[in-house]
Amino acid sequence: MWRKKRLRMNNRVSSSVEYHWATAHVRNRIRPHSLDFGHYPKPFKTYGALKRIPLIKGEISPGRDLMGLFRGEEPAASEQRLEFPALSRVLYRSYGVTGEEEARGIRFFSRTVPSAGGLYPCQIYLIARHMEGLETGVYYCHMIQESLDLIHRDGFSLGRDFDLSFVVTGIFFNSAWKYRERAFRYLLLDSGHLVENLNLALRAEGLIPQVDDDFEDDRISALLGLDQDKEVPLAWVRASGKTSGPEERRRRILQNLA
Secondary structure, three states: HHHHHHOOOOOOOOOHHHHHHHHOOOOOOOOOOOOOHHHHHOOOOOOOOEEEEEEOOOOOOOOOOOOOOOOOOOOOOOOOOHHHHHHHHHHHHHHHHEEEEOOOEEEEEEOOOHHHHOOEEEEEEEEEOOOOOOOOOOEEEEOOOOEEEEEEEEEOOOOOOOOOOEEEEEEEEHHHHHHHHHHHHHHHHHHHHHHHHOOHHHHHHOEOOOEEEEHHHHHHHHOOOOOOEEEEEEEEEEEEEEOOOOHHHHHHHHHHHH
């Protein structure tokens, strides 16, 4: 079966199924290669930011039982909107730096989420509206410098207006540096870890996260200024306030599906 479905990567892969078979792991099939530490991928991006806002560093323990969050237990009370200190906690819990080492003249960072090869190819962008203390706009979440970098002010519309949305993207080179043609597999794996961390961090602050992978890639990429040959949006996590009861929650879910 494998021999019939295996494809060579120098042929054009036209579907996700073909990519799956072309890059499936078979012992001794992956070509050995040396790692070029002279071109080690950067774990962050550099923008000519319109404004840089330092995140508020403080206690990031959720103060809630993690297993309760996994089970979907609801808090007794919660705020309707996220304030800036809580937003800082969400970002630190999701993708914050927990340690740093240096070797070969390269700074290596550990974070609050696992990553294949410790390469951290994912990036987080924040789309904020009507948030007290934060200008409406699009921000790059610079988790190494621990800041929000404003890259686009208001005047944009995505057709779905939420007060707070996070876009998770993946940079191909960061994973391909080590994993070559299998890189996209690890990119998706990393994004899944990060999205779940975001989901738990938002719920710890009493919000309802809504994860969406059905959006207009080109429109999001244009808003974020992405070169889609190098970086692509993978998930959109929207945050809305908690509702007062099951009926109200059901009504809001139906509204979002309409």
